[in-house]
Amino acid sequence: MSKITFPIGINTTAIHAGEEPDPVTGASAPNIVMSTTFVADANAGFSVEGLEEDAAWIYTRWGNPTIHQLEVKLAALENGETAIAFASGMAAITALLLHALRSGDHAIISDVAYAALSEMTNEIIPGLSISITKVDTSDLKAIQKAVLPNTRLIYVETPCNPLLRLTDIKAVAAIAHNAGAKLAVDSTFATPIATRPLESGADFVVHSLTKYLGGHGDALGGTIIGSRLELAALRKTTAIRLGGVISPFNAWLIMRGIATFPLRMKIHAENALAVARFLEGHPKVARVIYPGLPSHPQHELAQRQMHNFSGMLTFQVKNGRGAAQIFAEHLQIIHYAVSLGHHRSLIFYLPSDDLLQSSFKFSTPEQLTSWKSFAGEGIFRFSVGLEDIEDIIHDLEHVLEKL
Ligand SMILES: *Cc1c(COP(=O)(O)O)cnc(C)c1O
16 A cells, blocks of 8 residues: 555555555465564553554554554545544444543434444443433434533434434534534444545544445454544543454454455445335335435435445335244345345344334434334334345245235
């Protein structure tokens, strides 16, 4: 990468950023450095307090050559200054919240977001004397109304898991910055092919690398991307000291996945649009939500904010629970399983009443109405994979026939 002197495109970035042939062996593919410790000179410090950004490798929790390669690649993909890789998306999110918020602070969080984040901000974070307001962040007025003098962070997910409801990043960045708060965007569903939140004013971008970036369902990982100054502080405190660092082996797997990630996103989006259109025309399907369909309630914002509509869609059928049983038993290619963003197609049923009880605790009737308008009694969340589109549709067709 350091040898490249001209501006490069996204495919070249995904393949080359952070990597260069090994100076000792000439190996073209990156080595995996699994060593947890590195031989130091006698002046090396023993505390991260004095750790310089360009310090020699000392201990893998502080930094590691393979993890560093992944971090350089991630920062380049989001057009950010620095990235820090974590053991999972949740490890990244935890490190971010504990970095950005102190006792007495207030944060505004998407009322519908990744379930573990919702549960953490319902149960754990308030116990640290940090107050949280959950807001439907597609509603800019509701965000503005929730701002308090001690609001330090606005945290949004767009498109949000599992509703695929969108948030206008530029508009929320303006609200956050007027209030003296930072904006963090979980862009796992969008990926840097669709949306680059830092370019729209966000201060932090978060990804679960377990999903599209890794892309093969074989390695957990997470990242935070942002400014050098802010992330240098975060690395010393909530990354290194709390310790949710990624294994170099997983970093290597995810880096290998990223090489084909821009290509994969093209097919994910193409296949998802074809499936969305097929389902929208099917008599057993009551509703399809996909940002790339004109019927998505925020299709205009999707066109403005997303350069690729990604591979996630939801749909509703009558008696979803019964249908889930049939899908789990009779699908032949599509796996009935959680997670998303893999090369394999994955489908899972999310009943509204269960989710509203366990993960999302709405405080206003408007929040419930908005949920119902996107999810009804329950949705199938479908992560459309890279299989032949005829085969994916064939698999769906024969299970829908049984309903
Ligand atoms: C999966 C996911 C996470 C959590 O990531 P893990 O790698 O499972 O910890 C966070 N946000 C979104 C939107 C996700 O889909």
